[in-house]
Amino acid sequence: MQKLDTRLDQLSHRERTLPVVEQVNEATTRVNTLEEDVVLARTAVGDVEREITKADQDVQLVRDRATRTQQRLDAGQGSPKDLQGMEHELQTLARRQNELEEIELEVMERAEGLRSDLGAAENALAKARERVDELTAQRDAALEDIERERGEVDGQRAALPASLPEPLVALYERVRQQRGGQGAAPLMQRRCGGCQLELNQADLSRIRAAAEDEVLRCEECGRILVRTSESGL
Ligand SMILES: [Zn+2]
Incomplete structure (x- = not known):
């Protein structure tokens, strides 16, 4: 009887001090941190994508205006002074378009980096979640073992005086x-x-x-x- 009680104490102690329980807690904390990282990375990607749209619209405005001016110039309407003004405007618009395209390129490069960061964060999160699942399964199996052994000991303990009234x-x-x-x-x-x-x-x-x-x-x-x-x- 006393031997069985000692065994039950040992099982309770093992249950309280299972290393895998602490490992599950640590892995879960890591998942929470990585979830925050992913949210931040996703927000950054959303922001930069809006910047790209804006930069693209800026370029398109200048391009459209240059097209219209070119059409008027090709039609040869207006005085020589007008035509000269249009040529000057086309040069200005071309420079402006170059500047805006450079800005757009810079934003797109930045976006590429941020998308790559997001991908890495999502990967790390997926791996951390898998780790939590693995450790949780290990923990549950260990607890199940303890519970089964406790059931056996309880059974033996109960069987001892069971034959007596x-x-x-x-x-x-x-x-x-x-x-x-x-x-x-x-x-x-x-x-x-x-x-x-x-x-x-x-x-x-x-x-x-x-x-x-x-x-x-x-x-x-x-x-x-x-x-x-x-x-x-
Ligand atoms: Zn006696």
């Missing part, structure tokens, strides 16, 4: 605690197997007369006496 079990437990471990003893050659006291004739007569299922106890030590073929009755 209930009041006898209580008596056995009480005497066992009083006597520090042995609650019952065989009656051997008229002696109590617990305290070794030899029973007197009166006790022996009483025991002989007792019904088979009567609970007998040693007068000296109080242990439950178990009759055997060697009791000497």
Whole structure:
């Protein structure tokens, strides 16, 4: 009985100190951090994509205006001074378009870097989530092992006094605690197997007369006496 109790204590201790429990907590904290990283990276990509759209629109405005001016110039409408003004405008628009295209290119390069960052963050998050799943499965398996073993020990513990009727079990437990471990003893050659006291004739007569299922106890030590073929009755 005591051995089984010790085993139960060991199981509880193992359950409380499973290293994999702490590993699951750490991996979960890492997932939370990486989720924040992904949100930030996604926001940065969204922002830069709006910048690209804006830069593209800027370039397109200048390009459209240059196209219209070129058409008017090709049509040859207006005075020589007008035509000269249009040529000047086309040069200005071309320079402006170059500047804007450079800006757009710079934004697109930045976007590429940010998309790559987002991809890396998403990968890291996916791996961290897999790790949490693995560790959680390991933890659950370990806890299941402990629970199953606890069930076995409980079963063995329950089986010990199960063959005895209930009041006898209580008596056995009480005497066992009083006597520090042995609650019952065989009656051997008229002696109590617990305290070794030899029973007197009166006790022996009483025991002989007792019904088979009567609970007998040693007068000296109080242990439950178990009759055997060697009791000497
Ligand atoms: Zn005794």
